[in-house]
Amino acid sequence: xxxxxxxxxxxxxxxxxxxxxxxxxxxxxxxxxxxxxxxxxxxxxxxxxxxxxxxxxxxxxxxxxxxxxxxxxxxxxxxxxxxxxxxxxxxxxxxxxxxxxxxxxxxxxxxx
Amino acid sequence: xxxxxxxxxxxxxxxxxxxxxxxxxxxxxxxxxxxxxxxxxxxxxxxxxxxxxxxxxxxxxxxxxxxxxxxxxxxxxxxxxxxxxxxxxxxxxxxxxxxxxxxxxxxxxxxx
Numbered sequence: 001x002x003x004x005x006x007x008x009x010x011x012x013x014x015x016x017x018x019x020x021x022x023x024x025x026x027x028x029x030x031x032x033x034x035x036x037x038x039x040x041x042x043x044x045x046x047x048x049x050x051x052x053x054x055x056x057x058x059x060x061x062x063x064x065x066x067x068x069x070x071x072x073x074x075x076x077x078x079x080x081x082x083x084x085x086x087x088x089x090x091x092x093x094x095x096x097x098x099x100x101x102x103x104x105x106x107x108x109x110x111x112x
Numbered sequence: 113x114x115x116x117x118x119x120x121x122x123x124x125x126x127x128x129x130x131x132x133x134x135x136x137x138x139x140x141x142x143x144x145x146x147x148x149x150x151x152x153x154x155x156x157x158x159x160x161x162x163x164x165x166x167x168x169x170x171x172x173x174x175x176x177x178x179x180x181x182x183x184x185x186x187x188x189x190x191x192x193x194x195x196x197x198x199x200x201x202x203x204x205x206x207x208x209x210x211x212x213x214x215x216x217x218x219x220x221x222x223x224x
Contacts, residue, residue, distance in 0.1 A: 097216075
């Protein structure tokens with residue numbers, strides 16, 4: 001196993017029934033994290049470094065960690081890339097309609 | 113004007129078009145503030161000291177300030193009481209369906 005892979009901590013994700021509403025709302029209360037979720041709502045998955053957000057890499061890593069630990073996204077290692085995906089099915093099971101309702105409010109807010 | 117009234121700072125509220133989604137989501141990412149909003153969704157208005165929440169008065173004041181400044185509630189002085197109300201019409205105008213969607217998710221989360 002290459003050193004760079006071996007040293008990475010395991011990526012933990014909450015079980016679907018452990019997804020906490022307050023964690024989800026906190027995760028979505030930030031514009032960068034909202035942008036990430038909005039993009040992942042439209043795409044199957046995406047490498048972390050390819051999101052059009054203007055923040056430092058360490059800040060971006062923090063945002064992805066908040067999103068992952070809240071249950072909004074999964075992350076997996078693929079060679080030297082980390083791939084993110086929205087947990088759309090899990091979120092719809094846990095809180096039906098919630099994420100789309102918040103994304104719709106965001107789209108509406110961006111229009112005004 | 114009695115001294116106790118004169119010394120109170122004015123209660124400021126954002127205009128409806130200034131209500132910010134990220135502020136609303138942050139305000140609702142706390143269990144005590146969610147409880148206050150849930151109760152105000154069902155009642156016209158209520159004195160601040162009468163909510164069934166187990167937090168220190170200074171903490172409760174902070175929670176009401178976050179809720180007011182986010183645009184979720186109004187507060188007004190009535191003699192020696194401060195009365196809170198949900199800005200249901202303003203919120204429905206700004207972000208249709210959002211607050212009810214989040215409250216429904218909270219009710220669902222509380223059941224599981």
